[in-house]
Amino acid sequence: MRTKIVAGNWKMNKTQQETETLAAELAAKLPDTGAEVIVAPTFVNLTTAVRSLENSVIQVAAQNMHFADSGAYTGEISADMLLDIDVDVVILGHSERRSHFGETDDMLAKKVNTALDKNMRIIFCFGEELEDRKSDNHFAVVESQLKNALFSLKAEAFKNIVLAYEPVWAIGTGETASPEQAQEMHAFIRKTMAAKYDAAVANNISILYGGSVKPANAKEIFSKPDVDGGLIGGAALNADDFIAIVRAI
Ligand SMILES: O=C(CO)COP(=O)(O)O
Numbered sequence: 001m002r003t004k005i006v007a008g009n010w011k012m013n014k015t016q017q018e019t020e021t022l023a024a025e026l027a028a029k030l031p032d033t034g035a036e037v038i039v040a041p042t043f044v045n046l047t048t049a050v051r052s053l054e055n056s057v058i059q060v061a062a063q064n065m066h067f068a069d070s071g072a073y074t075g076e077i078s079a080d081m082l083l084d085i086d087v088d089v090v091i092l093g094h095s096e097r098r099s100h101f102g103e104t105d106d107m108l109a110k111k112v113n114t115a116l117d118k119n120m121r122i123i124f125c126f127g128e129e130l131e132d133r134k135s136d137n138h139f140a141v142v143e144s145q146l147k148n149a150l151f152s153l154k155a156e157a158f159k160n161i162v163l164a165y166e167p168v169w170a171i172g173t174g175e176t177a178s179p180e181q182a183q184e185m186h187a188f189i190r191k192t193m194a195a196k197y198d199a200a201v202a203n204n205i206s207i208l209y210g211g212s213v214k215p216a217n218a219k220e221i222f223s224k225p226d227v228d229g230g231l232i233g234g235a236a237l238n239a240d241d242f243i244a245i246v247r248a249i
Helices: 016-029 043-052 079-084 095-101 105-117 130-134 138-150 155-160 179-196 199-204 215-222 239-248
Strands: 005-009 036-040 059-062 089-092 121-126 161-165 207-210 229-232
Touching: 005 161, 005 207, 005 239, 016 036, 016 043, 016 239, 036 089, 043 059, 079 105, 089 105, 105 121, 105 138, 105 155, 121 138, 130 138, 138 161, 138 179, 155 161, 155 199, 161 179, 179 199, 179 207, 179 215, 215 229, 215 239, 229 239
Parallel strands: 005 036, 005 229, 036 059, 059 089, 089 121, 121 161, 161 207, 207 229
Antiparallel strands: none
């Protein structure tokens, strides 16, 4: 049985104090659903979140990292720096990193390799733009994103990878992929994994949906057989909304 996961990507939000408050509130209100729960605050607040959640099962992830171990990369953060503060989960390939900061599939392949070398767990994001969907190219785009960044990996690497399908047109727009659209793409992703690797890899990998998941729509999206949870943006910034989404799993 694959793991159900609800992850909150806090993006560039929350001060240190707000991080502490939200983390404490989540820890206090977290229901026991059997699902894994992960939050990803901004770099400067990771230590605060780790400390605030040390007695909780909620895990802390980074939103990005560099592929190099160290060196002349002004403004960047390495895997070793994250591990040093007890963060061993990292989100890679978010569409905002791809579109605003020029992250390419090649860069992401390097980041993925580094994270796996360091025994980190990866939440790997990908998804098509509105244009791709309108031109009926969404399956091809998703397949190429997976192929370019992940398909040189060996099958066992996927034990440490969670996939997060986030159609760009549904992020922060209030427009969600319908549960049927999400299911259709998740089934395609699983089929693609089975074709490249095998049924075990495909059946064991958790595939999260991200894009305007809210308390009101979470249950229906999560009810789809190939949707194993969600990567939540805006609604993860409010404890009651995020907890309601965790409950929906
Ligand atoms: O980008 C997302 C999570 O990584 C989704 O963001 P929203 O839930 O705000 O649409």
